Amino acid sequence: MRLFAAVLPPDEVLRELGAAVDRLHALPGSRGLRWTGRPGWHFTLAFMGEVDERTVPELRERLGRAAHRSEEFRLRLFGGGRFGRRTLWIGAAGGIEEMRMLAERAEAAARRSGVPMDEHRAYHPHLTVARTRADTDLRPYVDELHGFEGAPWTVSELALVRSHLPGGGLEREQPRYETVDAWPLGG
Template identity: 65%
Template sequence: MLPSTDAVAELREAVAAAPSGTDLRWTGEAGWHFTLAFMGEVDDDRLPELHTRLARAAAHSAPFPLRLHGAGHFGRRALWIGAAGGLDALRMLAERADAAARRAGVPMEQHRRYTPHLTVARARHDDADLRPCLDALSGFEGTPWQVDVLSLVRSNLPVSGVPGEQPRYEVVGAWPLTGH
């Protein structure tokens, strides 16, 4: 799920104002998204069924408000921005996306409670000090936007071997949220 253009602009300003150092590798704006259900490799023969089931999940989900909010981290390796607003609706959409993938025959990793987050930086090493950036971004409050689309995004991982190269993300399907 992609944040609005305005939300990205606000986050860009907040990230630019955060302390920069060599401990972190900042993710590019093109990669800023909320993963609802990580599907790993999906066989091409599963895609038609997956598209059908994601369309059904979107049809059962109503649009909802969301805003970027606060910051957190996973261990000492990833720094992220959280979300606020329609979190129950967001979690339900994540559950529906996960169920759609499973029903389409996509092998899914072990189910865990969904933590809404948008990754903004990754540590270059295990003993990186995330605290200065975490402190700078913890009070971040974005402007709300209306989530009204469920997107299937493909990650194209770097293949060149060039240090610092980022994955490219490609929307391969999108369905409007039309539920009530």
């Protein structure tokens, strides 16, 4: 199964983000972007890829311990950015250091469970809202998001999410995400 650890924003935060993203759809060229589905908006902490089902029980146990060692923290959606000319994202502000620590703990839990993880990279909290296969000037979208600041919320759990990739061959079909388990932060 294809898994990742994540922070899932609450519904009211997703509604607020939805209003901001809806405004981006009015910009020229927006039809050329593949917008991510609202049910799948999340902050990935550690992407694990395909995980053998026999590994999942130990992974769950270790992620639970990682959550227990991490305190709740405040976060808000803040601004936007891009990775190159192909990925548009919403940023975060507030408990960024706490989120980085949670990401490191989730990655360590996966490694110690036997999940082969890619090389370690510095964690950059972002929530992807659009992608494109062709080089695209995303600066107008980033400019539009410059003043965006969402309401703060308390991150209170670590989620293990399963990703079901699209397989129907339909144009603009989105992955489907399923929360497999979640643990409260701070025990």
